[in-house]
Amino acid sequence: MQQIFNFIFKNSNRILFLLLLGISLSLTIQSHSFHRSKIISSANFLSGGVYEKVNNLNEYLNLKTQNDALALENAKLKSLLFNSEDTTSARKLDSLKGVKVEDLIVSKVIHNSYNVYENYLTLNSGELQGVKTDMGVVNSLGIIGIIENTSPKYATVISILNKRTQINAKIKKSNHFGSLNWNGKSTGFVQLTDLPRLALIKIGDTIVTGGQSVIFPENINIGTIAKIYRDTQTNFYTLDVKLFNDMTNLGHVYIIKSKDRDEITNLEKREKDE
Amino acid sequence: MNSTLLVNIFRFILLLAIQIIIFNNMNFLGYISPFPYILFIILYPVNGNKSGLVAASFLLGIIMDLFSNSGGTHATACLVLAYFRPSIFKFAFGLSYEYQTIKLNDVLTPQRFSFILLSVVIHHFTLFLLEAFQLSYILDTLITTLLSTVFTIIICIIIIYLIKPNKR
Numbered sequence: 001m002q003q004i005f006n007f008i009f010k011n012s013n014r015i016l017f018l019l020l021l022g023i024s025l026s027l028t029i030q031s032h033s034f035h036r037s038k039i040i041s042s043a044n045f046l047s048g049g050v051y052e053k054v055n056n057l058n059e060y061l062n063l064k065t066q067n068d069a070l071a072l073e074n075a076k077l078k079s080l081l082f083n084s085e086d087t088t089s090a091r092k093l094d095s096l097k098g099v100k101v102e103d104l105i106v107s108k109v110i111h112n113s114y115n116v117y118e119n120y121l122t123l124n125s126g127e128l129q130g131v132k133t134d135m136g137v138v139n140s141l142g143i144i145g146i147i148e149n150t151s152p153k154y155a156t157v158i159s160i161l162n163k164r165t166q167i168n169a170k171i172k173k174s175n176h177f178g179s180l181n182w183n184g185k186s187t188g189f190v191q192l193t194d195l196p197r198l199a200l201i202k203i204g205d206t207i208v209t210g211g212q213s214v215i216f217p218e219n220i221n222i223g224t225i226a227k228i229y230r231d232t233q234t235n236f237y238t239l240d241v242k243l244f245n246d247m248t249n250l251g252h253v254y255i256i257k258s259k260d261r262d263e264i265t266n267l268e269k270r271e272k273d274e
Numbered sequence: 275m276n277s278t279l280l281v282n283i284f285r286f287i288l289l290l291a292i293q294i295i296i297f298n299n300m301n302f303l304g305y306i307s308p309f310p311y312i313l314f315i316i317l318y319p320v321n322g323n324k325s326g327l328v329a330a331s332f333l334l335g336i337i338m339d340l341f342s343n344s345g346g347t348h349a350t351a352c353l354v355l356a357y358f359r360p361s362i363f364k365f366a367f368g369l370s371y372e373y374q375t376i377k378l379n380d381v382l383t384p385q386r387f388s389f390i391l392l393s394v395v396i397h398h399f400t401l402f403l404l405e406a407f408q409l410s411y412i413l414d415t416l417i418t419t420l421l422s423t424v425f426t427i428i429i430c431i432i433i434i435y436l437i438k439p440n441k442r
Binding site for chain 2: 012013016017020021023024025026027028030031032041042044046047050051054111113114115116117118120122156184248
């Protein structure tokens with residue numbers, strides 16, 4: 001017994017180190033291996049609060065670009081309004097096609113990362129505003145990511161610039177679909193993989209979200225084809241997609257509440273159980 | 275003793291704040307960011323409590339992880355640096371470093387520079403290795419480590435010169 005205590009006292013520093021190393025390594029491995037189960041995330045009152053304060057300051061520096069973006073969006077909305085075929089029966093639309101205003105939560109990016117392999121954003125709205133895990137996040141230009149963690153006032157978003165994101169996407173004109181990934185190289189480009197060779201594509205074609213995703217509505221803009229790679233072993237294309245969004249400069253975003261989502265997932269679950 | 279503790283607590287908070295507010299938003303060429311917050315571990319008193327340093331480094335790293343959504347990568351990297359610090363001292367200043375009065379925040383000598391360089395390389399390599407978490411990214415990891423190390427060291431030295439107590 002005496003010897004055990006002596007050993008512990010003598011090596012207290014090493015034991016403390018190994019203990020803490022175990023904790024931090026398990027946190028690291030856990031954050032890399034499981035989807036949506038991060039213990040340490042920036043959706044909490046401390047980091048959320050600090051980021052909100054910092055963002056308030058930073059906003060003044062970005063006022064010009066944000067104003068320009070809003071003015072552009074405004075012009076687009078105006079053109080939609082003036083050119084709509086029948087103004088009396090027009091559905092109430094926000095800036096997104098096919099999504100009603102009441103299904104959108106307007107939010108603001110208070111922290112944005114884009115320089116590592118697994119990037120996350122922090123938004124300043126949370127459970128109190130009705131934000132839940134697995135909702136889609138978009139802005140007027142295109143998709144941004146999917147809600148991962150939420151706290152009462154803040155939420156973290158797994159960005160499309162993240163090695164772990166996989167989003168169903170398709171060619172706008174032909175309905176051939178593939179899955180959207182990121183290879184961690186450039187913030188302006190994502191990769192569309194598993195696109196069948198049958199698809200007729202050329203550089204410059206538009207890529208939009210596909211109908212198979214329950215997170216995003218169909219036909220939300222993603223980007224244009226910038227480069228085509230042909231895989232010699234399989235019958236699939238891999239494409240470089242140039243994003244419409246500048247992921248390094250994000251301001252206001254919309255969170256999409258999908259009403260059909262629960263219904264679809266329940267249905268699919270029932271199918272599997274049977 | 276008490277004033278050293280206060281200075282260290284002050285340094286801990288100040289470096290974290292600067293890191294989170296300024297340097298985390300600094301993405302030189304898109305992906306190179308400096309991490310001068312590890313100056314806390316580098317400047318910790320030579321003869322200070324070792325367990326205290328290990329615990330403080332863990333806390334430092336966990337707070338960084340909290341702010342950058344990185345799981346536990348910063349915590350692990352800081353812990354590794356804190357644990358191997360005595361060995362780096364031995365390497366840079368010779369065997370009897372504990373009996374000398376080493377002051378790190380002073381004029382840059384080759385010994386001090388090699389100590390800072392080794393510390394930063396160890397921290398950054400662990401950090402980026404865990405961040406990529408895939409051996410196929412090893413080349414990218416090495417390049418980012420190299421570039422970020424240069425960036426961090428420049429900023430560390432600037433900070434050391436700025437806060438150097440001018441008693442002479």
